[in-house]
Amino acid sequence: MKLSCPLYLSTTTTGSCWEYFRVRRTRHSITDWVDVKWKGGVMGHPLQTDGCSCGVVVVKMAKAVMESFPLIPNVNFECSKKYMKRERRELALEILEASVFDEHTYCAMCAALRPPGSGSPITDWVQCDDCERWYHAQCLAMDSRDFKKAETGYWNCPLCK
Ligand SMILES: [Zn+2]
Ligand SMILES: [Zn+2]
Numbered sequence: 001m002k003l004s005c006p007l008y009l010s011t012t013t014t015g016s017c018w019e020y021f022r023v024r025r026t027r028h029s030i031t032d033w034v035d036v037k038w039k040g041g042v043m044g045h046p047l048q049t050d051g052c053s054c055g056v057v058v059v060k061m062a063k064a065v066m067e068s069f070p071l072i073p074n075v076n077f078e079c080s081k082k083y084m085k086r087e088r089r090e091l092a093l094e095i096l097e098a099s100v101f102d103e104h105t106y107c108a109m110c111a112a113l114r115p116p117g118s119g120s121p122i123t124d125w126v127q128c129d130d131c132e133r134w135y136h137a138q139c140l141a142m143d144s145r146d147f148k149k150a151e152t153g154y155w156n157c158p159l160c161k
Helices: 006-028 054-070 080-098 143-151
Strands: 124-129 134-136
Touching: 054 080, 124 143
Parallel strands: none
Antiparallel strands: 124 134
């Protein structure tokens, strides 16, 4: 069977789940979920006709809800494979454009040059010794002692801790 076949993917995934819970029982004596008869399958959905576009459908639905709020959204949209492919690409670009920022120029916590609500023109910056992202000390709620320690010693950001 083809790797992209939804039934094949579902069946191999249920096999992995079954194996995971079996190992968990053997190693840690945890018995919940072990006796569940895992079975692969493909559920039909009125909007999603393939086995790989749930992300696109969820984002489209969320957008519809936000755009029509407080009214009930109209979640009827085209769902052909061709349309889903195009939508997936457009959504990915939109998300990337909204989220990518220069991590060497902006704070990795607030994504800005100045900490939010900061009146002071002087800002303390601290750089992670692992990923090299920069952070405002203020955005990490560092006091002057924490800051001095991070500045002089080895320091890991919340993403690398
Ligand atoms: Zn910041
Ligand atoms: Zn880091």
